[in-house]
Each structure stands twice: as structure tokens, then as C-alpha cells.
Amino acid sequence: MERLLAVAVNTFRETLRDKILYNLVLFAVLLIGSSVLLGTLTIGEQARIVNDLGLAAINVVAVIIAIFIGIGLVSKEIERRTIYTLLARPITRSQFVLGKYLGLALVILVNIGIMFAMFLATMMLSGHPVHASLFQAVELMMVEALLIMAFALLFSTFTSSVLSATLTLGIYVIGHLTSDLKTIAEKNASGVIKSLTTTLYYAFPNLETLNIKGQSAAGISVDLGFQVIATIYGLLYTGLLLVGACLIFQRRDF
Amino acid sequence: MTPVARPAKQWIPLAVLGMGLCAGIVATQIALDATRAGIPKLQRMSYLPDGTILKVAALGYREVVADVLWLQVIQAMGDKRVSTETGQWIYRALDVVTTLDPKFVRAYEAGAHALCSIVVMPQESNQLLEKGIRHNPHEWRLPFLLGINHFFEFGDNQKAAEAMAMAARIPGAPEIIARLAAKLLVSAKSPQQAVELLAKVYEETPDDNVKTLLEQRLREAIVERDLAMFEDAIGRYQAQYLQRPARLEQLVQAGLLRELPQEPFGGQYQYNADTGEVRSSEIKERMRMTFRKRGQ
Numbered sequence: 001m002e003r004l005l006a007v008a009v010n011t012f013r014e015t016l017r018d019k020i021l022y023n024l025v026l027f028a029v030l031l032i033g034s035s036v037l038l039g040t041l042t043i044g045e046q047a048r049i050v051n052d053l054g055l056a057a058i059n060v061v062a063v064i065i066a067i068f069i070g071i072g073l074v075s076k077e078i079e080r081r082t083i084y085t086l087l088a089r090p091i092t093r094s095q096f097v098l099g100k101y102l103g104l105a106l107v108i109l110v111n112i113g114i115m116f117a118m119f120l121a122t123m124m125l126s127g128h129p130v131h132a133s134l135f136q137a138v139e140l141m142m143v144e145a146l147l148i149m150a151f152a153l154l155f156s157t158f159t160s161s162v163l164s165a166t167l168t169l170g171i172y173v174i175g176h177l178t179s180d181l182k183t184i185a186e187k188n189a190s191g192v193i194k195s196l197t198t199t200l201y202y203a204f205p206n207l208e209t210l211n212i213k214g215q216s217a218a219g220i221s222v223d224l225g226f227q228v229i230a231t232i233y234g235l236l237y238t239g240l241l242l243v244g245a246c247l248i249f250q251r252r253d254f
Numbered sequence: 255m256t257p258v259a260r261p262a263k264q265w266i267p268l269a270v271l272g273m274g275l276c277a278g279i280v281a282t283q284i285a286l287d288a289t290r291a292g293i294p295k296l297q298r299m300s301y302l303p304d305g306t307i308l309k310v311a312a313l314g315y316r317e318v319v320a321d322v323l324w325l326q327v328i329q330a331m332g333d334k335r336v337s338t339e340t341g342q343w344i345y346r347a348l349d350v351v352t353t354l355d356p357k358f359v360r361a362y363e364a365g366a367h368a369l370c371s372i373v374v375m376p377q378e379s380n381q382l383l384e385k386g387i388r389h390n391p392h393e394w395r396l397p398f399l400l401g402i403n404h405f406f407e408f409g410d411n412q413k414a415a416e417a418m419a420m421a422a423r424i425p426g427a428p429e430i431i432a433r434l435a436a437k438l439l440v441s442a443k444s445p446q447q448a449v450e451l452l453a454k455v456y457e458e459t460p461d462d463n464v465k466t467l468l469e470q471r472l473r474e475a476i477v478e479r480d481l482a483m484f485e486d487a488i489g490r491y492q493a494q495y496l497q498r499p500a501r502l503e504q505l506v507q508a509g510l511l512r513e514l515p516q517e518p519f520g521g522q523y524q525y526n527a528d529t530g531e532v533r534s535s536e537i538k539e540r541m542r543m544t545f546r547k548r549g550q
Contacts, residue, residue: 041325045360049321056318176313211314218357 003091007099008106015069015107023061023111028118031057035122047128051217054119055137059213062112062145063172069107070152071164073100074249094246101153101242108145112138133216136227143234144210148172150241151205157248175207205237302346305353312354320354323347324361331368341373348382352389359393362386366399376407387420394427401438411442419451429455429464433471440541445479473518477534478541480515480523484532487511498530 035050042049074097077083086096116138123130151171155164178201185197209230212222302323303311312319327347330340348365352358362382369379383400390396401417404410418435421427432455439448452472459465484502487510491499494508502525505511517523521535 038321038325041328043328043360043364048360049325052317052321056315059314173313177310180310208314213314214317214355214357217317 004095004099004102007091007096008102011100011103012106015104018069023065027057027061027115031119031122035126039126046126047123048217050123050126050128051134052213054122055134055141055213055217058112058115058119058138059141059144059211061115062108062141063148065111066108066145066149067152067165067168067172069104070149071156071161071168073097073104073153074156075161075164093250097153097157097246097249098242101150101245104149104153105146108149109142112142112145129219131216131219131221133212133219133221136222137212137216139227140210140212140230140234143231143238144207147205147207147210147234147238147241150238150245154241154245154248157245157252171205172207175205176211178204178206179208206233210234302350305350308350309354316354320351320358320361323351323354324358327351327361327365331364331372336372338373338375341369341375341378344373345369345375345378345382349385352382352385356385356389359386359390359396362390362396363399366396366403370403370407376403379403379407392424392426394421394424394431397421397424398427398431401435405438411438412444415439415442415444415447419447422451422455429459429461429468432468436471436475437541440475440478443482445475445482448475449479474537474541476518477537480517481532481534481540483511483515484523484525488530488532492530498527500527501525502532 031054034053035046038049038053039046074083077086087093091099120130120134148168148171152164152168155167159167181197181201181204185194185201188194188197215222302308308319309316327344330336330344330347333340336344344365348361351361352365355361362385366379366383366386369375369382380400380403383396383403386393386396387400397417398421401414401421403414404417405414408414415435415438418431418438422432422435432452436448436452439445439451449472452468452475456465456468456472459468484505487505488498490510491505491508499505499508502514502523506513514523517534517536519534519536523532524535525532
């Protein structure tokens with residue numbers, strides 16, 4: 001456990017040195033600037049526009065960071081040849097993968113946290129009400145980012161960075177469309193297509209369940225039971241991907 | 255080690271080239287803007303995909319897409335002159351916005367207003383409101399606007415009354431809507447419905463001042479219902495006996511009315527046998543909606 005944490009802390013420090021936090025400044029300027037600008041354009045509903053834009057911006061930035069720091073996990077160590085010295089140390093390969101993931105997860109959670117704080121500050125400064133539902137939406141965004149990052153990590157254990165990024169982006173798009181797969185399955189009379197689409201529906205992550213932005217921007221809280229189950233779903237899926245990543249990484253030759 | 259001698263002013267041709275490219279970019283941009291200036295901005299957006307397709311394509315960012323489109327619609331509404339084509343586009347864009355986000359009440363509301371004020375498209379305005387009512391059954395403002403449209407744009411008292419009555423029954427609707435709906439129902443020759451609606455809203459209102467206002471209107475509606483009943487009975491009496499009754503009691507004797515109703519204000523119903531008219535001793539003016547149609 002200690003070794004795992006050591007890897008995690010080092011990964012966290014290393015990623016911060018990559019200036020990933022600079023995006024936050026950009027985000028803040030974008031958010032505050034756009035909310036002030038767009039507020040002058042709309043008829044009423046300014047709070048809605050600020051809410052929608054703010055949550056969408058947090059989500060997009062979180063997913064981009066998750067993909068781009070997730071894919072660099074193994075490939076960067078290999079490029080710099082630091083993987084040899086690391087694996088020569090008394091840590092198992094699983095500890096290495098999990099430690100790396102934990103470090104990156106911490107980076108992304110801190111990132112989302114700071115972005116959310118900026119968003120809340122904007123809301124308060126412009127005098128809009130802050131609903132509890134916003135916290136729910138951001139919590140599920142964190143779960144989504146963790147899940148996406150686990151995908152990026154899994155792909156990066158066996159392919160190149162570019163391919164991992166493409167595959168992860170593909171998963172993100174598919175993940176938001178799986179609910180339509182279920183609709184197809186329900187409407188289709190053919191048994192083969194039905195079982196195929198149903199299988200695909202359960203195989204791919206259903207990211208749409210982690211997306212409650214629209215509802216929470218309107219100030220409507222989701223049921224706490226749903227929130228808990230959605231979080232557990234996301235974390236279980238993440239766990240599965242990490243197990244897969246560890247298995248592949250153990251068998252990999254350098 | 256001495257630094258390698260570079261030819262002096264090597265940067266000048268590059269800088270000139272750079273500046274030339276900058277000028278070229280600005281010039282082509284201006285030329286592009288000029289060629290597109292002839293095409294109205296909205297025409298360029300007429301290739302807007304269907305709402306159901308956009309909904310899928312927007313992945314998890316439906317609300318933001320709806321917001322962006324909504325801002326475009328507002329800009330279009332704000333133009334000095336809004337042509338019929340622009341009106342069509344506004345309706346289509348609003349339809350897409352509300353398909354992306356069916357709970358966007360403000361879009362239905364402002365859109366319905368705009369389609370009846372800056373352009374004359376009441377049919378589309380009503381379609382938008384009906385869609386809004388389907389998705390937001392708890393918003394009284396949408397059926398209220400629908401009622402306004404039916405009344406002012408189509409002169410259809412019955413439909414206006416139905417929509418207003420729907421608005422009046424939604425919790426949170428101001429009581430004035432119930433009174434307005436009652437007036438419309440009476441005008442649409444459905445005074446019994448007016449009485450029922452007012453009685454229901456009266457029951458549900460906790461405010462005593464509002465109750466007093468509603469009670470007044472309820473009694474007026476009862477008078478209207480009774481007068482309508484009298485008119486109907488007198489008409490049937492006349493058809494049966496080929497003359498008007500001399501007194502109202504004859505309607506009961508002829509079996510056309512079960513009994514003579516009580517005047518709710520404590521007065522009485524006065525009958526003029528010469529004209530066949532019945533009126534309440536307490537009410538000077540009948541409940542009616544009056545208005546002028548567009549352009550009159």
C-alpha cells in the first residue's frame with residue numbers, strides 16, 4: 001500500500017509540473033467572460049445560460065484532461081526509458097499501474113474541484129442562486145472522468161498514445177449513445193439483433209446515466225438513490241477496467 | 255568558440271512574408287464577408303438538422319446546444335424587419351430548441367409571443383404552446399398564452415375558454431385567470447362550466463380577499479347560467495305554445511323548469527313578457543368579453 005501511495009504521490013507531483021493546471025485560468029476567463037457576455041444577449045433565463053455553459057465547460061475540460069493525461073501513463077515512461085528503473089524497484093506491476101491511476105485521479109478531482117469553485121464564484125458574483133443539484137451533477141462528472149481515464153489507461157497499456165486517445169474518444173461517444181441501443185433493442189422484432197444490441201448495451205459504459213447536467217441546471221435534484229447507484233456503477237466499471245489494465249501490463253515485455 | 259557569422263538582416267524577408275500573409279488573410283476574410291453579406295444570416299442556418307437528430311448528435315451537451323440556438327433566435331427576433339421567411343425559420347429553430355430541451359419554458363413563452371407579434375403566425379404559435387403544455391403540464395403560463403391566442407387571433411371563445419380553464423386549474427396560477435376563464439366560458443355559452451371552475455378555485459384558495467373576489471364572480475356566473483336556462487326554456491315554451499309565457503312560473507307549470515332558481519345576490523329575476531327578456535334585479539351588465547380583432 002505504501003509503495004502504491006508513493007507512486008501515486010509522485011504521479012500527482014509530476015502531472016502538476018506539466019502545467020496542467022494552466023487550463024484552469026483559461027477556463028475561468030472563458031466562463032466568466034461568456035456568462036457576462038451571453039447574459040446581455042438572452043431574454044431572462046440568464047442563470048440558466050450560465051449554469052448550462054458552466055457545467056458543460058467543466059465536463060468538456062474534465063473529459064479532455066482525463067483522456068490526455070490517461071494515455072500518457074505508460075507510454076511516457078517507456079519513451080523516457082524510466083520504466084526500466086521503476087520496474088527494477090521492489091514494486092509489482094499492478095502496484096505501478098494502480099499507483100499511477102490514483103495519482104492521476106487525484107489530479108483530475110482537484111482540477112474539477114477548482115473549476116467548480118470558480119463556477120460557484122461566478123454564480124454568486126452575478127447574483128444567481130446556487131442549487132444543491134449542481135453539486136450532484138459535478139459529483140457524477142467526477143465519476144465519468146474517472147471512468148474515461150480508466151479507459152485511456154487500459155488502452156495505453158497496449159497501444160500507442162494516438163491510438164489510445166482515438167479509442168477513448170470513441171468510447172466516450174459510444175457511451176453517450178448506448179441508451180439509443182436499448183431503444184433499438186426494444187423496438188426490433190428480430191431476436192438476433194435484439195440480443196446483439198442488448199449485449200452491446202451492457203458491454204459499453206452508459207455515460208448518459210452519469211449526465212444530469214440539464215436537470216440540475218434547472219435546479220431539480222435527482223433522487224439520492226439514483227445518485228448512489230450511478231456512482232457505484234461508474235466505480236465498478238472503473239474497477240473492471242483497472243483489473244484489465246493490470247492483467248495486460250503484467251504480461252507486457254519491454 | 256566564436257559564434258557562426260550570420261548574414262545580417264536575414265529576418266527581413268521572413269517578416270515581410272509574414273506581414274504579406276497577414277494582409278492576405280484579412281483581405282480574403284473581408285472578401286468572404288462581402289460575398290456572404292447578400293445572404294441573410296438565417297438563410298445560412300436553414301440547413302439546421304431536425305431536433306431529434308441534433309438531440310443524439312449533441313451527446314451529453316443538449317442544453318448548451320439549445321442555449322446557443324436560443325440566442326440565435328433572440329437575435330433574429332430583434333431584427334428591425336422580420337420577414338415571413340425569418341418567421342418560418344424562427345418557428346423551426348424554436349421547435350428544434352424545445353426538442354433538444356423540452357423543459358425550456360421561456361423558449362415556448364417568448365416564441366409564442368414573437369410569432370404573434372413580430373410576425374403573424376398564430377397557427378405556429380399555438381403549435382409551439384401545445385408542445386410546451388405536453389411537456390410542462392405544471393406551467394400555467396403556457397395554457398394562459400394559448401387562451402390569449404385563441405381569443406385574440408382566432409376569435410374562438412370556446413377554445414380560449416378551455417385553455418384558460420386549464421391554466422386556472424394549475425396550482426400557482428393567479429386567481430384572476432379563473433375569473434377571466436369564467437368570463438370566457440360564459441361568452442362561449444358554457445356558463446355551467448364557469449360555475450364549476452370558479453367553485454373549484456374558490457374551494458382551493460386560502461386567501462380571504464381572493465375568495466371575496468371569486469365569490470362575486472361566481473355569483474355573476476350563476477346568474478349567467480340561470481339566464482341561459484331561462485332563455486332556453488322560454489324558447490322551448492314558445493315552440494310548444496306558439497306564444498311567450500306571461501310569467502316565469504308558467505315555465506315550471508309547463509314542466510320546462512323543475513323550479514325557479516334563486517337569484518344568488520338576494521335579488522330576483524325580472525321577466526319582461528313583451529320582449530321575452532329575463533334579467534337580474536341586481537346586475538346591470540352581463541358578463542361578456544369584448545375585443546377588437548387585429549386591424550379593426
